[in-house]
Amino acid sequence: MKPADLDVFDIRLLAALQAAGRAPNAQLADSVGLSASQVSRRLARLEETGVIAGYAALLRPEAVGLSVTAFSNISLERHSDTLVRNFQQSVTARPEILECWSVTGEADFVLRIVAADLKAFADFMMLHLLRLPGVRSARSSIVLHRIKQTTALPLDHVGG
Template identity: 50%
Template sequence: MPKHPLDRIDRKILAALQQDGRLPNNELAERVGLSPSPCLRRVKALEEAGVIARYVALVDPASVDLPVNIFVNVSLERQVEARLDGFEAAVMARPEVLECYLMTGDADYLLRVVVPDLASYERFLKEHLTRIPGVASIRSSFALKQVRYRTALPLEHLG
């Protein structure tokens, strides 16, 4: 159950803004079947409740010379709080790391790293990732092709 109860109009607003975060309020209001003032109040309420976390521009990685995606499994020597916190702080400081997940299973962490080329990844690996205290093993998988990439969350389960 969501922290903030979402009705049909809220879900329509979220779906529209996930497709186009720059949608003008009057156009958004028309799409969801409201007049502009109540629509704006609902958007503000969704922002204040943290349902809408932020607005961003999605940049095409190839257009900014970042075509290489690597998924990195990292295992730590020991899963103690200090090591976990230290690892997380270290990867938070690296701009190449777009995503980091604490995992169950074989590896402790799964990272998504973007770089311009293999030499850049090698530098990142040697100069940063391998130097984080407590790292026991690193396994890298290179994405050959992006088949699907979405940022919009599916909202159908909400009703």
């Protein structure tokens, strides 16, 4: 589904879901101006077409004992298909790594990593990440304060 295929009710529904993902269809229907059955059909279509990728509970890391968040810029020694694929598979397998982005610039990848404390983060870096084949360097920044974090995408650019 292309953004052009989304109408004003789809956009309203997506915005309402981003604000209150557990809202029942009747509540969503009230907020977007449709019936609950219309909302149900639209949700099914948005899920089937991949506009809605899934549903999740968002946890506060510190509430589950993860007080350290870091962003690590990783550079590889080489960029062979095998080395990059192995790095990506290794990163995907580590639960401490919440996000991995292939980027342009000085680094090859940017990772968002969580850990219980600084020692746990250091251990993860030294015993796991820096030992991955092909990793040339890692430069990490420890988050001091979270200013803004959202999962809600802006939708005002989508026509409808």
